[in-house]
Structure formats: C-alpha cells, structure tokens
Amino acid sequence: METSLLKRFVVGAPMPLSLARHERLSKTVALAVFASDALSSTAYATEEILRVLVLAGSAALGLAIWVAVAIALLLIVVAISYQQTIHAYPNGGGSYIVARVNLGPTPGLVAAASLMIDYVLTVAVSVAAGVAAITSAFPALFPYRVTLGVACIAVIAFGNLRGVRESGRIFAVPTYLFIFTFGALVLTGLIRYALGEVRPLTETVVHPATTLSGFLVLRAFASGCTAMTGMEAISNGVPAFKEPEAHNAAVTSRWMAGILAVLFLGLTLLAQAYRVVPVEHETVVSMLGRALFGRGAFYYLIQAATALILILAANTSFAGFPRLASLLSQDRYAPRQFAKRGDRLVFSNGIVILGAFAALLIIAFRGDTHALIPLYAVGVFISFTLSQAGMVRHWYRERGAGWRWRLLINGAGALLTGVVTIVIAVTKFTHGAWIVVLLVPILVLMFQTVNRHYALVADQLSLEGYGGPPPIRHTVLVPIGDVHRGVVAAVQYAKLLSPEAKAVYVETDPAATRALEEKWIKWGMGVPLVILTSPYRSVLTPLLEYIDHLQEEQGEVRRVVTIVLPEFIPHRWWQHLLHNQTALLIKGALLFRKDVIVTDVPYHLAH
C-alpha cells in the first residue's frame, strides 16, 4: 500500500536508519555539491553588472571591473567571517542557528525566512540562467525555455529524493568540468590580451539612456552581488562532511571562495578587454567563448559546462532548504512534516515544496533570468548580516583566546554586509526587491503562528496535572434503511461492541415500516429496533434529535454514542455513483459532534 511500484522506481528502495551515518561527503565531492551554487553565479554576475551600467551608455562599461573588485573584496571578508562560524558551530552553523542562539528567536526567524526565500530564488535563477546557456548555443530552443526549466527542476528534485551521496556523484563531473573550462576561457583570454591579440567583439556604441549616477553604480554593484549567493551553503552543511567535519568544511570553503573570486574577476576583465555589450538572446559568456574559440567543440563544451553547473547548482538549495526546514520544524516553527525523513533518509517534503515553488517562479517569470535577478540576493544578505552579527555576540560572550580579533573580523563582516543589504534593497526595490522585503515579515509571522499552535496543542494534550478522563457510559446504534446481508453483518458487529446495541430506522413511509419490522423479527438477532418518524423525509434530522435525547438523559456520567454504519463497498469506483451516499451524509453531520463516534462496517461486494 505505502510502497507503490512507481515510487520505488523513482526514488529507489527504502534504506534502514543504520545507513544514515555513512552518507557523508568527501571534500572533493562536497565542493561539487555545496560550491556549485556560488561558482555558477559567475556565469551571470558579470553580465548583470554590464546590463545596469550600459544604461548610461557603452562608455560606462569601463566601471565594471571596479565594481567587480569591490565585490571580490566583500567576498573575501565574508569568506573569512564564515570560516570562524564553521569552527564555532561544527554541528551546522546556518544563519538561523547562529542568529537564534546569539540574538534571540525573532532575528533567527528573520534569517531563516530570508534564506528560505533565497533558496527558492537560487533554484529559479540558476535554472533560468542554465537554460539561457543552452538557448545561446541553440537559439531554436528559445521558445521552450519555460518547459526546459520546469523539466530541469523536476530532474534535480527526483535526484535528491533518491539520497545525498548519489546526488554528490552526479554533481562532481559538471562542477569540475565548469572550473576547468571557465579557467581555460579566462586563461586563454588573458594570455591573448597580454600578447596584444585582442580584437573587440563589437564596435557598436550604445548611447546613454540615463546619466551615470552614483545610484546606478550602486545598482550595478547590487546586481553583481548575486555572485556571492550560495556562500553560506557550506556553513549550513557542516554535518554532511566526513570527519573531521569542521576542518574539512573550512578547507572546502576556502577553495570555493578562491576559485569564485578568480573566475569572477577574470571574466569581468575579459568582458572589458573584448568590449562586450550585453544583448538579448545571447549570454556574455557565450559571446566570449565564440570570440576566443569560434563555434567549435570547445565553445559547445563551455556552454554545456555552464548549463550543467547552473542547472545543478540548484542542487545546493535542495540540500539547504530541506535541512533548514527540518531545523525550523524541530523547533516547532514549521509543520512537523518537514522534520520527517523519507524512506531514502532525505527530507522528502522539503525537497518537493522547494521544487514546486521554484517551478512556479520559472513559470510566473517566463524563465527570464534578468526578471528574477532584482528579487535575488536581498534574502542572502539579510541572513549574512544576522549571521555575522550573531557571531559578534558569540565572541563577546565566550571570550576565548583571541576573542577581540575574532569579534573584529565578524564585526567588519556584519557592518559591510549590513550596508550592502540596504544598498541592494534600496537600489532594486522598485524592480522587484519589494516582494522579498514584504515576504520576510509575512514568513516570520507564519513561523510564529505555527509555533503558537504547537505550544497550544501540547498544552491541551499534556498529561501533566491531568486527573484522567471522566467515567463514560456507552450506547451503540445501528441506523438502517433496509435489511440485507450488509445490515446483518453490522448488527452482528454492534452486538460485539455492546450487549445493549440498538438498531434505528427513520420512517418515511409507514407501509415500508411494516415490511421492515417483519424482516427484523427474522434477522434482527434479538437487537431492539427503534423507529423514528420523519414528516419531512429527512433521514438525518430525526437521527440527530434521537442522539441529542440519549445524551441529555445522562446525568453526571458522559454518554458516548457509537454509530455503527452498515456500508457496502461496490466492486468498482464508478459504482459508488449509483448509490445514495446516506452513510457519508451521516458521517459529515456527526463529524464535529462531541462524544459521538462513527464506525463503518464495510460489506465488500464481489461484482
């Protein structure tokens, strides 16, 4: 029943809990699993900077490299900051935990809400950009980008439902292929630049649509900050590393930051050198690849690697989101279903929810990366800020060796990311960031509502100080409309439940009653038959009134009434349509009635 063939085929055989500890990642596999998000953003971050600057004309594009340098510096500060977090919280130092432990529950929930939003956006943006890499190489596929995007999300989600180590293996090849091809692209480009072999891609001069203002440069900076999304993935996922977890995670984190900074700066430099001007239907990376290698095998390899790492980068969120949801769930801020591991030891519900929301975003924004970018990164930077601020408090409380120095590093991180958060929210507010600014408090409110509910339920169900249930009396009733084998079976069952069971018949036609009474003498098994009259032919009202009457009669002791409903189960589903749903009606009417319990006695038909 629980184990359907389809489910087995899609997610594989169930695993016993004893296998859980072995599902750990080596550093190389972990880099592929957790760094794909951060690294892959180099595929679009440079382009997003250029797209903003070009509004002030092609002359303004020269500022891109300075914007990129600023982002790279920020990246290094944040990376160092997070190194400290990994060591301080080896059991998983996600922003939620760090903020909650050090700053209190509400800042923790704000961090969690921000991160959850950005996990969904990471999936949507990465998949959209991955599909853009494909359609740059094969323009004929452009009209199908929404379908392609949704299909990709489905594939990743199913991969994750099968379990984490298998996911790791799937992602190792494309991540390393991406590092290799992008490295080759940057290296080849820079060498040719050094040799003076550079030929500008275009001589087109774009005229300014707006003046070059500080606000525009800040908006370009804000758009480029998408390069930093995904940096927190490793600190959230420390327990997934092989032992020693914290050490391995920190090393992997350094590698990730280094590769990210090199690729991002290199690509921006190349774009500047080749005077790339962003266009509608082709990505900047695709233009650079064509310029350096022509439309040959290596160009297609670059596009393939870009598409693969981007589409699979979404996987970082498929590790992070369900983990965060399960943490919230354990703390009773999210529905408890998120804390439940599936047959394959993964948090299936979180995976499914994440996939569904990301697919909705792809559909709503028609698979357009640039339309999604303004919503992106706000959440990440809120959580960066809260996490660093939490670490400041942490060092101040702990006061271990060198705590002042550590506090200073995290303090600088908190200050910087805090300022950047405001810059991103303000410069992109009207372009879509307002949605996130609105959504964070709504989510926090939802978390708190859920939490309050669980507390109330626990309180109402608690046995602490409970005097035990009051004594009860029991009456069993069998409502019948006819006498047949199904009714006989129900009456036999009712007699098992109580020797004082009664059958109840609602009379709508006195002639029918006489015929029924005769049958009852033969088949009633000695159970008394109560006949209720109904002037309005309603079966329900007299029955409800009779139950009321029985329960009013009781004195001090509560009377529980069990309604035994004879119900024959047709052989095929459509046959249900051919029968009066009186049983359903009775169940519906009694559903919320206190001290009434309804029991179906099914009589299975063979044809």
Next chain:
Amino acid sequence: METSLLKRFVVGAPMPLSLARHERLSKTVALAVFASDALSSTAYATEEILRVLVLAGSAALGLAIWVAVAIALLLIVVAISYQQTIHAYPNGGGSYIVARVNLGPTPGLVAAASLMIDYVLTVAVSVAAGVAAITSAFPALFPYRVTLGVACIAVIAFGNLRGVRESGRIFAVPTYLFIFTFGALVLTGLIRYALGEVRPLTETVVHPATTLSGFLVLRAFASGCTAMTGMEAISNGVPAFKEPEAHNAAVTSRWMAGILAVLFLGLTLLAQAYRVVPVEHETVVSMLGRALFGRGAFYYLIQAATALILILAANTSFAGFPRLASLLSQDRYAPRQFAKRGDRLVFSNGIVILGAFAALLIIAFRGDTHALIPLYAVGVFISFTLSQAGMVRHWYRERGAGWRWRLLINGAGALLTGVVTIVIAVTKFTHGAWIVVLLVPILVLMFQTVNRHYALVADQLSLEGYGGPPPIRHTVLVPIGDVHRGVVAAVQYAKLLSPEAKAVYVETDPAATRALEEKWIKWGMGVPLVILTSPYRSVLTPLLEYIDHLQEEQGEVRRVVTIVLPEFIPHRWWQHLLHNQTALLIKGALLFRKDVIVTDVPYHLAH
C-alpha cells in the same frame, strides 16, 4: 447541517409528503406549463425552413408554405395518435413506458435515451432562440448571448427546484401573452395582405448557392419539424393534471395542437407574403414585427413575449426530464438518486443534471440556435415512432371496442413518423445529427450496465436462502505514537469495546520506547502495550503484518480486528496541515481489507 440557510433561501422551506397530492395543474395552467415548448418553436421553425431553402436562391423560398403544410398535416396525425395514448395510459404514457410495455425493454430504453437527449436540446435551443429574440431587439447585447443563456437556465432550474405549482404560475402569463401577440401579428398581417396593403420587406434577390433538389426540400422539411418537438410533453405528464386526468390532458392536448398549427402556418404565410429573406443578426419574427408595427411598443411586446415563452419553454423539459429519469431510476436503469424527491417534493437531481448539460451545450455552441438545430428533433421523432408502434401492439393485444380503427390511426402515425425520423437523420446527418445517432446506443448501453449492477448488488445482499453470518471473534487494537490526553481517551473507549483491547506501538527509536513505556505504566489503564520494531521507520508495515498475524492465528472462526485511532481534531482547518496524517495513512491502507474495521476517536481541541 443538512439545512443550510442558502439552500432555504433558494429553494424554500421543506414540504411534508402529505402536500404532494395537491400539487396538481388546472387545464389553463397545464397548457402554459406543457405547451410552451411546442408553441414556442413557432418562433424559429419557419426561419429554419427559410434558411435551408434560401441556399437555392430567393426564388426557392416560395416552397416554404408547402413544406409548412406538410408539417402541419403530420402534426395533426401525431396529435390524434397521442390522444389515444393519453386515454390508454392515464398514469403517464410517455414513450418510454408505452414502448417498454408493448415492445420490450430495449425499445423502451431507446425511446428513453432519445427523449433525454431531446430534453437537453429543448432547453439549449429554446434558451438560445429566446436570447436571439432579445438580441434582435437590442443588438448591443449580442456579444453577451452565452452569458445570458446560461443565466436563464440557472433561473429556470432554481424555479423548478422550488416546486411545480409555483412554476405553473410563473409560466401562465408569458404563454398567454405569446399566444395573444403572435395571434395579433398573424391576424394583422393576413388582413393587410387581404386588403392589398402588402409592401415587400426587401427587394434583394439572393442568388442560388446550390441547385434546388429534392434532398434540399427534405432538409428544409427536417429543419421545420422542430416545430413538433414538445408534443409528447402532455402525454408524459398526465398524472400532473387535475382529475379527471386523462380527459383534461386530452382536451389540453387538442388545444395545443390547434394553436400550434394555426400560428405556424400563419407565420410561414406571412413570411412568404412579405418576402422575408433570413439574415444573420435579426430573427424572421422580429423582421415581420417591425414591418407591421414599426419599432413601437407592440413590436417590443412581441419580442418580449417571444423571449419569455422560449426561455420558459425550456421549463417543459424541466418537468419532463426529471420525471423520465425517476421512472428509469425506479426501473433500476438510472442511478437511484434520480428517484429521490427533494425537500420541495421535486426530483432535484434530475433538475440539476438537465440544467448543467444544457448550459454546457449553450457554451459549446456559443449560444447559436442554428448550430444546435441539426442535433434537434432526431430524438423526438425516434420516440414518436416507438411510442406509436407500441400503441399498435397495444391495440392488437387488447382488442377492445373499435380496436381496428385505433390500430389504423396509430399505425399511420408510426409509419409517418418513422419515415420522417429517417429523413431527419439522413438529411441532417453531416450537420450534427450523427452525434445523436451515436449517443442513443451509448446511453442505452449505460442504462443496461446500471441495471445489471443493481441486479448484482441485490443478489449479493439478498437474505433469501442466506444462512446468517458466520460466528466471529473480536480484537481491539489502539495504535499509538505517543501518550497524551487524546490517546488516554482512545484507550478508555477501546476498553469499553472489548476487555481484551491492546495498544500497539511501532518502535523507530529504542530510547523513545523506554520513555513511552514509563508513561504507559501510569496512563495505560491496565491495557497491555504491544511493541513492534520497524527497521525501515515505516509505521504502517509492522502494523499491517501484526494484523495479518492475528488473523492467521484464527482457526475456523473469523477474527474481526477493530483499530481504534486516537485523533485530535484541531480547532481550525489550516491547523490540519501542521500534523502528520498518520491516521489517514492507516485508514487508507486498511480501507479495502476484509474483517478490519477502523474507528476514529476524535479528541477536540479548543484552540
């Protein structure tokens, strides 16, 4: 619960069965209720003849009057035929009953299927033509004809859900208004014609699109035969008349046929005299009204009367369809829900189904009368033919006074309508009649399938020759996941059901088991606790295996296992989302298991 305020507002207060006999119709009201369908078809029948003939050019329009005369003769034969049916079957001589009793079950079902299809089409065609009368007068409403049509159907359906006498009152005014205004139109037109005051409406000459063939004339005849739809309504509804039912019904039927023939012939004559050529956006009746009275008050009165009688003509079907469905249901050919009278003593389910299908037709055919006409009348003529043929058999068997003469009349009717049926089906086949030709056997097959099912169920539930149920033993199990007040209540209840009740716990974590066992000592009320282990963390599989084990143990005597499920009911609906649906899962898995009965013990939470 059953009685919602909305329902009361829409359909009125429930009525006791004792009121049923008084819901009878006088002849004048009955003419309004049953004749509106037949009479109203004069509003479009002439036009449908002209629309076919004009394909052979405006010169061919002169044939219309001869086609109309042929139809009027046919109408008189059918009317006399039906007079005999009314007297022979005073309890309602619908084609279904006459064909079934005299020709056998399958011809009866063919008649029933044909009639049901035409009831739906009557509603759709009448409403579409009624809306056309409105949009002829107010062309600005033309774009809203689908919405108007669906709204009309909804109003009629609700009127009928309130009960039959009130419907009669609603329909008397428009029917008599229609007879008066159309009579005045025909009379005025003919007098002016006699006085030589005729001025042709148009001098336009339409050139032939096709040659004038016998086939085309037959198609015009077939289209005009829609004038005869609804003639069977009175013979179906004899029991709704005041006593003496048969006499009153026959008188009403004669009046109906006479008025119908006069109006139809008169209108066709007028159309000829004024040389009307059909156009797209205005009906022929509207054109004649304008020509004779100008766009004055009387013109608008004609349009209003046309619209009202047409829209309300649909009401004939709302009397006939549910009645036929209830007859089929009583004979176990249709779901038994159709035989059940609602609070207001009408067959609510038939009314709702008819309204829904007619609305679907209006939507599918975009409210266009002319698109629906080819589907129309095939069904009616099949049922005419079967009904007359049944009467021939009836007289042959009965051989009362003058039986030869009666047989001859019905024989002529059967022959004529049989030939017309073939003419209609053949000439309109490619224009849409094929749908009906296909649908009739499908419906007959459905009726037979339903009948076979009911027979099988009755057989399986029958107590005839039944030796009584085999003896059973009883085990009560309470699956628990925790110990709280809800569980305590469920255990208390389980003890009432059986002194040997057991609680069952599926262990997924041995540490949790120990804590649970300690709680159980205090709160278990002496009920033994069975602990099942589960290596794959599935709660369901071990439980199912345990039930299997219990039931295998039994020897000769069947063991019924009752599963008592503690379930707390949250205060608000959304709170259900916050809890594991383990109870639902267990219920689903045990739903089709023999000798297992699942009982929820609800524990209602207050917040």
